[in-house]
Amino acid sequence: MFTATLHFTQHRECILRRLTADISDPVPIEIEEIQNGVVTFVLQAGPHADNFQAELEAADHVRHVKRLDDGNLLVTKPSCGAYSAIYKNHGTLRRSNTVSGRQREYNVLVFQRADLKNILEDLEEFGTVTLGRLEEFRANSDSLLTTRQHEVASEALARGYYDWPRKITNEELAEELEISRATLHEHLRKAEQALLSSALMNPHERATRDQYRQTTIER
Incomplete structure (x- = not known):
């Protein structure tokens, strides 16, 4: 698995x-569902x-x-193409991304380099993309997630929740796990945040975290 920053x-x-064209600072976007x-x-x-x-409420194509x-x-609206390009090629977006006029920054988790190559090729069909940081993802999920988060995230992955197109909806997955949609999203949000935060740490931050954990275990 790899993490990549895409500009x-x-x-x-x-x-x-159009909304963000004249704003000096990038506007954060947290992806909920695609x-x-x-x-x-x-x-x-x-x-x-x-x-x-x-302006969003006045736009005909914005659904909610x-x-x-x-x-x-x-906000719920049709994707302008970038999110679809990432997800259909088996990529997963970190929830926090930014938009500033025409400029976007995406933090992506992919399983194989070939997936990343396909994402870049699809994005180039309607924009200009450059690859920023690329790192191998070596996180140990067992040490990052609670037992329940691991169970829910593993079931979501196995049932095709992260496939493109999705093989199971959030309603169906929540029903099979016998939990509410809100609880499902909470478990997945925390699991994704833990895994991606670990993946996107710089080496010094990761070393400090691991040292702290080892010290805690020894105590």
Whole structure:
């Protein structure tokens, strides 16, 4: 498995490109779900939330907009292409990514180099992409996840929840695990955060973490 940072310039017209074009700092996006080319995400709009919400609600292709709090919006809309390109090639996005006009930064987890190659080729069909950091993912999931997180994440992977297109919906997976959708998403969110945070640590941070864990075990 590998983690990669992708720097992408979007050539297609996209409402997020227009909304963030004149904002100096990149706007964070936390991906919630991607299914059949439709993406649901939290847009951390901050002081721009009122303006973003009004423009998103006025856009015909945006399916749903919900104000979560003063600065965050939950948005469901068709993907402009990048998310679909990543997921259909067996990549998984770290939840936190950024958008700034045409510029995007994606942190991606892939199983094979061939998957990453296919992602880059698909992205180049409608934008310019450069590969930033590429590292092998060596995390020991047993040491990072709780027993229940490991069980839920393993079942999701085995049932095709992370395939493209998905072989099982979140409702179906939650029903099979006999938990609510909210509980399913909470387990998966924490598992993904733990695994990807470990994967994206720099060597010094990882060494410090491992040393702390070893000290704790010895005590």
